[in-house]
Amino acid sequence: xxxxxxxxxxxxxxxxxxxxxxxxxxxxxxxxxxxxxxxxxxxxxxxxxxxxxxxxxxxxxxxxxxxxxxxxxxxxxxxxxxxxxxxxxxxxxxxxxxxxxxxxxxxxxxxxxxxxxxxxxxxxxxxxxxxxxxxxxxxxxxxxxxxxxxxxxxxxxxxxxxxxxxxxxxxxxxxxxxxxxxxxxxxxxxxxxxxxxxxxxxxxxxxxxxxxxxxxxxxxxxxxxxxxxxxxxxxxxxxxxxxxxxxxxxxxxxxxxxxxxxxxxxxxxxxxxxxxxxxxxxxxxxxxxxxxxxxxxxxxxxxxxxxxxxxxxxxxxxxxxxxxxxxxxxxxxxxxxxxxxxxxxxxxxxxxxxxxxxxxxxxxxxxxxxxxxxxxxxxxxxxxxxxxxxxxxxxxxxxxxxxxxxxxxxxxxxxxxxxxxxxxxxxxxxxxxxxxxxxxxxxxxxxxxxxxxxxxxxxxxxxxxxxxxxxxxxxxxxxxxxxxxxxxxxxxxxxxxxxxxxxxxxxxxxxxxxxxxxxxx
Amino acid sequence: xxxxxxxxxxxxxxxxxxxxxxxxxxxxxxxxxxxxxxxxxxxxxxxxxxxxxxxxxxxxxxxxxxxxxxxxxxxxxxxxxxxxxxxxxxxxxxxxxxxxxxxxxxxxxxxxxxxxxxxxxxxxxxxxxxxxxxxxxxxxxxxxxxxxxxxxxxxxxxxxxxxxxxxxxxxxxxxxxxxxxxxxxxxxxxxxxxxxxxxxxxxxxxxxxxxxxxxxxxxxxxxxxxxxxxxxxxxxxxxxxxxxxxxxxxxxxxxxxxxxxxxxxxxxxxxxxxxxxxxxxxxxxxxxxxxxxxxxxxxxxxxxxxxxxxxxxxxxxxxxxxxxxxxxxxxxxxxxxxxxxxxxxxxxx
Numbered sequence: 001x002x003x004x005x006x007x008x009x010x011x012x013x014x015x016x017x018x019x020x021x022x023x024x025x026x027x028x029x030x031x032x033x034x035x036x037x038x039x040x041x042x043x044x045x046x047x048x049x050x051x052x053x054x055x056x057x058x059x060x061x062x063x064x065x066x067x068x069x070x071x072x073x074x075x076x077x078x079x080x081x082x083x084x085x086x087x088x089x090x091x092x093x094x095x096x097x098x099x100x101x102x103x104x105x106x107x108x109x110x111x112x113x114x115x116x117x118x119x120x121x122x123x124x125x126x127x128x129x130x131x132x133x134x135x136x137x138x139x140x141x142x143x144x145x146x147x148x149x150x151x152x153x154x155x156x157x158x159x160x161x162x163x164x165x166x167x168x169x170x171x172x173x174x175x176x177x178x179x180x181x182x183x184x185x186x187x188x189x190x191x192x193x194x195x196x197x198x199x200x201x202x203x204x205x206x207x208x209x210x211x212x213x214x215x216x217x218x219x220x221x222x223x224x225x226x227x228x229x230x231x232x233x234x235x236x237x238x239x240x241x242x243x244x245x246x247x248x249x250x251x252x253x254x255x256x257x258x259x260x261x262x263x264x265x266x267x268x269x270x271x272x273x274x275x276x277x278x279x280x281x282x283x284x285x286x287x288x289x290x291x292x293x294x295x296x297x298x299x300x301x302x303x304x305x306x307x308x309x310x311x312x313x314x315x316x317x318x319x320x321x322x323x324x325x326x327x328x329x330x331x332x333x334x335x336x337x338x339x340x341x342x343x344x345x346x347x348x349x350x351x352x353x354x355x356x357x358x359x360x361x362x363x364x365x366x367x368x369x370x371x372x373x374x375x376x377x378x379x380x381x382x383x384x385x386x387x388x389x390x391x392x393x394x395x396x397x398x399x400x401x402x403x404x405x406x407x408x409x410x411x412x413x414x415x416x417x418x419x420x421x422x423x424x425x426x427x428x429x430x431x432x433x434x435x436x437x438x439x440x441x442x443x444x445x446x447x448x449x450x451x452x453x454x455x456x457x458x459x460x461x462x463x464x465x466x467x468x469x470x471x472x473x474x475x476x477x478x479x480x481x482x483x484x485x486x487x488x489x490x491x492x493x494x495x496x497x498x499x500x501x502x503x504x505x506x507x508x509x510x511x512x513x514x515x516x517x518x519x520x521x
Numbered sequence: 522x523x524x525x526x527x528x529x530x531x532x533x534x535x536x537x538x539x540x541x542x543x544x545x546x547x548x549x550x551x552x553x554x555x556x557x558x559x560x561x562x563x564x565x566x567x568x569x570x571x572x573x574x575x576x577x578x579x580x581x582x583x584x585x586x587x588x589x590x591x592x593x594x595x596x597x598x599x600x601x602x603x604x605x606x607x608x609x610x611x612x613x614x615x616x617x618x619x620x621x622x623x624x625x626x627x628x629x630x631x632x633x634x635x636x637x638x639x640x641x642x643x644x645x646x647x648x649x650x651x652x653x654x655x656x657x658x659x660x661x662x663x664x665x666x667x668x669x670x671x672x673x674x675x676x677x678x679x680x681x682x683x684x685x686x687x688x689x690x691x692x693x694x695x696x697x698x699x700x701x702x703x704x705x706x707x708x709x710x711x712x713x714x715x716x717x718x719x720x721x722x723x724x725x726x727x728x729x730x731x732x733x734x735x736x737x738x739x740x741x742x743x744x745x746x747x748x749x750x751x752x753x754x755x756x757x758x759x760x761x762x763x764x765x766x767x768x769x770x771x772x773x774x775x776x777x778x779x780x781x782x783x784x785x786x787x788x789x790x791x792x793x794x795x796x797x798x799x800x801x802x803x804x805x806x807x808x809x810x811x812x813x814x815x816x817x818x819x820x821x822x823x824x825x826x827x828x829x830x831x832x833x834x835x836x837x838x839x840x841x842x843x844x845x846x847x848x849x850x851x852x853x854x855x856x857x858x859x860x861x862x863x864x865x866x867x868x869x870x
Contacts, residue, residue, distance in 0.1 A: 001749070001773045002773070002775075020747060021747050021748070021749055022711070022713065022747075022779035022780075023747075023749050023751050023774045023777045023778065023779055023782070024747075024749045026680055026681070026777050029680070029681070029682050030680075033679070033682075172748060172749075173747070173748025174747060174748055174841075175745075175747070175748060175840075175841035175842055175867075176743070176744065176745040176746065176747065176748060176750065176841070176842055177745075177841050177842055177843060177844065177845065177848070178748055178841040178866075179748065180844075180845040180848065181839060181841045181843070181845075181848050181866045183845065184845045184846075184848050184849040184852065185848075185849065185852045185864070186839050186848045186849075186851065186852050186864050186865065186866050187852075187864065187865060188862050188863060188864060188865055189862070191856075192849060192852070197862050206856070210853065210856070210857040211857075212857060214856050214857065214860070215832065215833070215856065215860050215861055215862055217833060217861075217862060218862055219833075219855075219861060219862030219863040219864055219865070220833075220836060220863045220865070221865055222838065222865040222866070222867060225836040225838070225863060225865065228836065233833070233834065234834055234835070234836045234863070235826045235829070235830045235834040235835070236822065236823055236826040236827075236834065236835040236836070237835075237836050237837075237838065238823075238835070238836070238837045238838070238851075238854075238855075239838045240837075240838065240839045240840060240843060240847070240848075240851055241839065241840030241842060241843050242838050242839070242840045242866070242867065244838065247867060248867075262822075262825075262826055263822035263823065263825070263826050265819050265822070265823075268795065269788075269794055269795060270788075270791075270793050270794065270795060271793070271795065271807075275807075276807075279799075279801065279807070280800065280801050280818065280822055281798070281799070281800050281801070281815050281818045281819050281822070282795065282798065282799035282800075282807060283798055283815060283819075284794075284795035284796055284797060284798060284799075285795075287745075287788070287789055288742065288743070288745045288842075288844075289740075289742065289755050289762065289786075289789055290789075291844065291847075293844030293845060293846040293847065294844060294845045294846065295743045295745070295750060295844060295845065296750075296845060297743075297748055297749060297750025297773060298748035298749060298750065299750075299773065301750060301773060302845070303743045303750055303752065303772070304741070304742070304743070305742050305743050305844055306740050306741060306742045307740070308738075308740035308742065308755040308757050308762070309755075309757055309760055309761075309762070309789070310760060312790075312794045312796050313794075313795075313796025313797060314796055314797050314798070314812070315794070315795060315796055316812070318843060318844070318847040318850075319844075319846055319847050319850055322847065322850035322851055322853075322854050323850065324812075324816060325816060325819060325820075325854065325858075326850075326853070326854055326857070326858045328816045328817070328819070328820045329820055329823070329824075329854075329858040329859065330858070331854075331857055331858035333850075333853070336850075338844070338846040341846040341849055341850060342845065342846055342849075344849075345845070345846075345849050363771075363772070364750070364772075364773075418711060418779070418780065419712075419780065419781075421746050421747075421781055421785070425788070426785055426788040427781060427785050427788075429787055429788040429791045429793070430784065430785045430786075430787045430788065431658055431787070432657065432658035432659045432712070432729075432784055433780070433781070433784070433785055435656065435657065435658060435706060436706065436712065
């Protein structure tokens with residue numbers, strides 16, 4: 001992350017970094033003080049956008065045409081890194097053909113930005129040697145989330161901005177252990193360490209390690225589990241530290257799903273909307289300050305979490321609960337010691353083999369770290385892309401799952417704020433944070449507010465085809481007319497009551513970023 | 522390291538080598554030469570305000586601040602001498618006359634420094650009438666302990682770029698305040714508490730803190746409020762959190778934290794915390810129970826569903842906020858103990 005300070009150009013796409021990743025944004029601010037160029041692609045005028053050399057305030061859901069137009073300019077003006085393309089990439093022709101379909105003027109019309117700004121931004125990014133792309137959920141939470149990411153990696157490949165310090169395509173992880181969750185195998189198609197369930201060798205290996213023949217059937221993704229509750233595939237749910245009723249899209253669909261499930265266990269530190277109504281058993285567990293273990297951050301750095309307090313009452317450490325339950329189910333794993341568990345993971349996951357507790361006592365290590373004396377890996381794709389050749393993709397615009405129409409004329413997009421976190425189970429219990437922001441609001445452009453007679457601070461009903469919530473109107477020119485923005489944090493006005501069933505077909509990430517709504521005053 | 526980029530000079534009679542561009546203060550620290558400072562923070566631009574780090578430089582008409590002087594080839598620098606000690610003691614005495622002890626929530630760097638130099642408390646009572654309406658629950662300010670080093674103001678300007686604090690007036694009339702004398706909640710302040718973290722005397726401190734720092738025990742851990750992975754210290758006393766801080770130079774965050782990481786910890790001791798296992802009774806209500814009963818209900822429930830519909834009818838969902846070890850154990854529970862690959866989390870980025 002300290003690499004960010006030394007970048008000369010930042011292309012920040014779909015990331016309100018100063019609010020969602022405030023401390024990482026300090027590195028960006030430092031780079032700005034040192035004179036780095038800043039390009040922001042965001043439907044809102046955020047803190048960074050206000051200070052950007054170019055702010056492309058695009059219509060949500062039009063990232064691919066915009067990135068294709070960047071590529072168009074880069075190819076047209078001879079700004080591509082031809083040596084990199086020739087030696088280290090493949091599928092260039094398909095990409096170039098797709099880019100050719102999107103001259104800046106065409107993209108400008110769809111994206112609702114200026115063609116000149118697209119040209120200016122593309123030149124800045126391509127001409128600056130040390131230029132990095134930073135993205136987050138504004139890119140991924142779309143029906144075309146995967147293709148959106150590919151459209152960014154296309155840009156890095158075509159300019160050769162990859163595999164060096166302070167460049168690359170950098171996802172900023174929203175939760176503290178998103179990275180680690182996947183790393184350790186909390187994934188329906190991967191065993192720990194990204195070893196595929198479908199790979200007979202990996203299957204044999206873990207069957208041996210755990211001493212029993214494991215299932216070869218690939219599991220259900222989260223979105224498939226949500227659907228599975230309706231179609232009978234899923235009859236029981238074990239939920240650790242989650243509140244799907246609040247956090248998954250289309251709340252009514254989730255609730256009616258839970259009603260059909262026969263048995264639900266929730267392991268958590270608070271009761272939540274899911275456990276209060278649907279849990280058969282609730283197991284009280286621990287927060288981060290009450291247990292030992294590790295988290296893996298956005299830069300793949302594994303860091304030690306240490307116990308500072310005992311859990312309240314009879315609450316138990318999550319690891320202890322899981323071990324005791326396994327034993328009760330006839331699977332004896334031995335004592336619930338975090339270091340022993342980590343070692344079991346690292347012993348059988350080659351990319352993590354070199355990371356051990358004593359080595360990360362004072363400072364974490366970044367994987368890949370295959371040997372006990374390996375220093376860890378600061379950035380990926382050094383010298384050449386990890387898969388051998390970087391693959392270009394020919395991409396085209398993918399319309400949102402639900403576009404605004406006559407009945408639901410506004411496009412609602414969602415995000416995080418500085419003062420709260422996710423479902424706010426923790427920040428809403430902090431009075432000082434509530435002082436700053438105590439209820440849900442929706443940002444609406446002054447022109448729209450005028451047309452509908454909406455006053456700043458007044459109550460407003462936001463309705464989609466799935467549901468309706470009441471929020472406070474915040475009239476601001478941070479959003480364009482026709483676009484609304486709302487935070488996702490507030491239990492009494494849950495954005496997921498409104499959001500629909502759109503999701504990326506490849507990985508199932510829900511489309512939280514585009515919903516058609518109407519306003520009732 | 523490219524030796525062309527290094528400069529060598531003489532420090533206290535010994536030749537030392539540092540990277541080009543490094544300050545004399547950095548060189549002193551590298552060679553474990555004690556030079557006191559109060560206004561310096563490595564994360565801020567060199568300032569040279571407190572004059573505690575004065576050193577003698579051959580050829581210079583008077584001592585120079587080490588924090589603001591870049592090392593150059595051939596320099597001859599003296600960091601310890603009777604004259605420098607006299608100067609430092611005088612500076613400390615001057616600061617101590619305007620300084621009253623804080624409440625101990627933070628370490629008081631000035632008092633520590635003064636003690637080293639043999640300077641005791643010697644406050645001259647200054648009336649500090651300037652207070653402001655302040656509804657915020659996080660940041661507290663004790664003007665008596667402030668030595669006007671401007672670290673807080675500079676942190677807010679340079680690091681956060683929020684400009685929520687200002688240094689107003691001159692001489693004995695000078696003071697620090699939230700911009701325009703407003704409440705922190707009404708300024709551009711983002712309540713990150715970085716001003717507290719850089720304050721050398723404890724004039725700015727955590728309002729929520731319940732005990733002096735000296736009475737607490739610190740445990741180093743990692744923040745859970747986003748994917749950056751800020752390293753932090755949880756200060757506890759008698760099984761309760763007193764405050765959370767982060768040490769400069771530690772972790773990917775270099776001691777910086779945001780308002781959530783530093784202040785959003787009340788949930789840990791909140792009355793809503795679950796303290797007993799719960800099971801749903803015949804009336805459909807959740808009631809407290811023992812772990813034995815809770816576990817046997819889980820085993821019964823999962824086994825019944827598995828028997829009736831097969832292992833793949835059971836789904837496991839983990840928060841992306843749990844530890845690697847917890848999540849590893851959950852997927853092992855699903856795969857090994859129950860027999861399904863239905864394990865996932867809301868990992869969307």
